[in-house]
Amino acid sequence: MSKIITVDLSEGQIGESEYTFGPGRDYGRGLAMRLLKEHVPDSCGRLDAENAVIYTPGLFTGNMAPSATRGLIMSKGEGKKGLCVSSITGDFPQKLASLDIASIVVTGKYEKRNAVIFVDPNGAELMCMPELEDHTTAEMVDMLRKQFGEDCAIIGTGQAADRMMPLASIFVTYPEGQPRFYCPRSGVGDIPGSKGLRAVVLKAQTYFGSPCVNKEAFRDTGKRLAKIIMDNEICGGALPGLGSITLIHLLKSRQAVPEVEKRSREGAETAEKQGGCRTNYCCAPMCVIGCLNRHSAGTGEVFSAPEESEVRAALTQCFGFEEAAFAKELNRHGFSIGLNTTEFVYTVSMYWKATGETATREKVLSMMEEVEKGSVLGRLIGGGTAGVAELFKDRPDVAALVTKPxxxxxxxxxxxxxxxxxxxxxxxxxxxxxxxxxxxxxxxxxxxxxxxxxxxxxxxxxxxxxxxxxxxxxxxxxxxxxxxxxxxxxxxxxxxxxxxxxxxxxxxxxxxxxxxxxxx
Structure with a gap:
C-alpha cells in the first residue's frame, strides 16, 4: 500500500492517506491531475495560497527499469498555460518512489518563509530553516546535505523564486558527486516561491525500493528494454557520444547528427573524480543513455545539465555567440539563482531589439546580475518575453518575439x-x-x-x-x-x-x- 502525503503550509499540518496502484488506477500524470482537481479550487490563481504543488514519480521510477528515472511537478497556472507541468530527473524521483510515496501535495503559504519538508521512512516533518535565506542554490545544497546527509535528495527554489519571477526555476539534486544539482527549463519556481517553500528533502536507503509484485520478471524484461535503448543510433550512439548537443543537431535535421561510435558504459564510467568528488555521468541511477557527462569521460570537463546545450543554441541564435565556455558560464550563473537561463537569453534579446541595444558578452552577464539583484530592470527580464511584450504593447514587431510552446x-x-x-x-x-x-x-x-x-x-x-x-x-x-x-x-x-x-x-x-x- 503506497501513500499520499499532504502538507498544509498555512496550518502547519501534515496528512497521510493510503493509495493502491493497479489496473484501472491512476498513476503518473494522471494521478497528479486527479490530485490537482481534488485539492485546488477553480477560483484560485497561480500564486494564490490555495494552489498546490504536486510531486509525483513515474510508475516505474524506483524500480529496476532502464532510464525510468523521472517524476513531475504539477500546479495550476493561468492563461493559456492553465496547467503547469515540469518533468524532473536527478535523485529525487527515485527516492520518492522508493519511500513508497505515490505523491506529495503541498498547499497553503508559510509566512515565515524558508519552509523545509523533510521525509524519511518514519514520515514527514515540516521545519523552518531561515539560515537558507539569500544563499545561492549551490550553497543551499551544501547546507541541506550537511544537515540531512550527503545521500539526501533535494528539490528546492532559489532567489528568482523568492521574487516570484515567471522565469524562476527549481533546483533538483543529482546523486552524490559532481555536478551536484541542475535547474530544469520547465521549472515553475515562482509557485513554491510564493508559498515560502524552500525545499523538500528526502532520505531513503535505496533508489530501487518501490514495490513490485514480480521483481525478477520485471528486471528481466527491463534488460531486454535496455538493449533496445542502447542499440538505438541516438540513445546508444549520439547522446552518450556527443552529449545533449545531439539535440541541437536534430533540430536542424535527422541527417545532421554525426555518426558516433557507441561508447561502452564500463569504459566511460570509470572511478574518475573531480576535486575529490565522483563525476556524475548520468543524471540518475539506472540511466542507460548517459547524455550528462559520459561523452566527456577522461577530459576533466563536467557539464551541469543537458539544458546547457539549449543555452548555447539560444546564444548562437540570438547574438551569434557560439562559445561553449560562455554558455557554461552563463548557465551556471543562472543556476546559482534558480533561473531558466535559456528563456533569459531569449528575453534579453527581445528587450534589446525593442531598445536598439547592441549585444556583447559583458552586457549579457550584466543583465544576469540585474536579475540577481532584483532591480527594476532585472525584474522585467525575470518576467520573461511576455513581460517585455507587455511593456511594449505598441510594438507588434516586439510582440511577435514572445516565446510560444x-x-x-x-x-x-x-x-x-x-x-x-x-x-x-x-x-x-x-x-x-x-x-x-x-x-x-x-x-x-x-x-x-x-x-x-x-x-x-x-x-x-x-x-x-x-x-x-x-x-x-x-x-x-x-x-x-x-x-x-x-x-x-x-x-x-x-x-x-x-x-x-x-x-x-x-x-x-x-x-x-x-x-x-x-x-x-
Whole structure:
C-alpha cells in the first residue's frame, strides 16, 4: 500500500492517506491531475495560497527499469498555460518512489518563509530553516546535505523564486558527486516561491525500493528494454557520444547528427573524480543513455545539465555567440539563482531589439546580475518575453518575439508513425505521437529515450509486461495507450473548463525534436 502525503503550509499540518496502484488506477500524470482537481479550487490563481504543488514519480521510477528515472511537478497556472507541468530527473524521483510515496501535495503559504519538508521512512516533518535565506542554490545544497546527509535528495527554489519571477526555476539534486544539482527549463519556481517553500528533502536507503509484485520478471524484461535503448543510433550512439548537443543537431535535421561510435558504459564510467568528488555521468541511477557527462569521460570537463546545450543554441541564435565556455558560464550563473537561463537569453534579446541595444558578452552577464539583484530592470527580464511584450504593447514587431510552446509548431510537420495495432488505424499520427510520449511520462521514462522507445510495437509489449509484473495483474499495451489518451483529454478538459478562449495541449518542449525525428 503506497501513500499520499499532504502538507498544509498555512496550518502547519501534515496528512497521510493510503493509495493502491493497479489496473484501472491512476498513476503518473494522471494521478497528479486527479490530485490537482481534488485539492485546488477553480477560483484560485497561480500564486494564490490555495494552489498546490504536486510531486509525483513515474510508475516505474524506483524500480529496476532502464532510464525510468523521472517524476513531475504539477500546479495550476493561468492563461493559456492553465496547467503547469515540469518533468524532473536527478535523485529525487527515485527516492520518492522508493519511500513508497505515490505523491506529495503541498498547499497553503508559510509566512515565515524558508519552509523545509523533510521525509524519511518514519514520515514527514515540516521545519523552518531561515539560515537558507539569500544563499545561492549551490550553497543551499551544501547546507541541506550537511544537515540531512550527503545521500539526501533535494528539490528546492532559489532567489528568482523568492521574487516570484515567471522565469524562476527549481533546483533538483543529482546523486552524490559532481555536478551536484541542475535547474530544469520547465521549472515553475515562482509557485513554491510564493508559498515560502524552500525545499523538500528526502532520505531513503535505496533508489530501487518501490514495490513490485514480480521483481525478477520485471528486471528481466527491463534488460531486454535496455538493449533496445542502447542499440538505438541516438540513445546508444549520439547522446552518450556527443552529449545533449545531439539535440541541437536534430533540430536542424535527422541527417545532421554525426555518426558516433557507441561508447561502452564500463569504459566511460570509470572511478574518475573531480576535486575529490565522483563525476556524475548520468543524471540518475539506472540511466542507460548517459547524455550528462559520459561523452566527456577522461577530459576533466563536467557539464551541469543537458539544458546547457539549449543555452548555447539560444546564444548562437540570438547574438551569434557560439562559445561553449560562455554558455557554461552563463548557465551556471543562472543556476546559482534558480533561473531558466535559456528563456533569459531569449528575453534579453527581445528587450534589446525593442531598445536598439547592441549585444556583447559583458552586457549579457550584466543583465544576469540585474536579475540577481532584483532591480527594476532585472525584474522585467525575470518576467520573461511576455513581460517585455507587455511593456511594449505598441510594438507588434516586439510582440511577435514572445516565446510560444513547441506544440504550436505541429502544423508545420507531417509526422508519420506505424499504427502498431488494428484499432489505431484511424488515429491521427500526431495524436498517436502524443499518446506514446504520455505513456513514457506516466511510467517515468526519460524523454531522451523516445528515439528508441516510440513507434515500436515490441517496446509497447515490453512496457505492458513490465506494468503487469509491477501490479501483479495483466495490463495490455492498448490499455497503456488508452490511459495516455485519457490523461491528455483530462488535462485539456481541465483547462478548457476553467479558461476563456482556446487552450493548448501541455506537451513537453522536447516534442520539437520528435517532430523532426518522426517526420516524413
Amino acid at each position: 513547441s506544440v504550436v509548431q505541429e502544423e508545420q510537420f507531417k509526422v508519420h508513425l506505424d499504427k502498431l495495432y488494428p484499432e489505431l488505424q484511424d488515429m491521427d499520427d500526431m495524436e498517436l505521437l502524443y499518446r506514446q510520449v504520455f505513456v513514457l511520462e506516466n511510467l517515468g521514462f526519460c524523454i531522451f529515450s523516445s528515439f528508441a522507445l516510440l513507434n515500436n510495437r515490441e517496446v509497447l509489449e515490453l512496457l505492458a509486461q513490465m506494468a503487469s509484473d509491477k501490479f501483479g495483474a495483466r495490463v495490455t499495451a492498448q490499455e497503456l495507450l488508452s490511459y495516455a489518451g485519457d490523461c491528455i483529454e483530462q488535462e485539456t478538459a481541465y483547462q478548457r473548463e476553467r479558461l476563456a478562449g482556446s487552450v493548448q495541449k501541455n506537451i513537453p518542449e522536447f516534442i520539437k525534436v520528435l517532430y523532426r525525428y518522426f517526420s516524413e
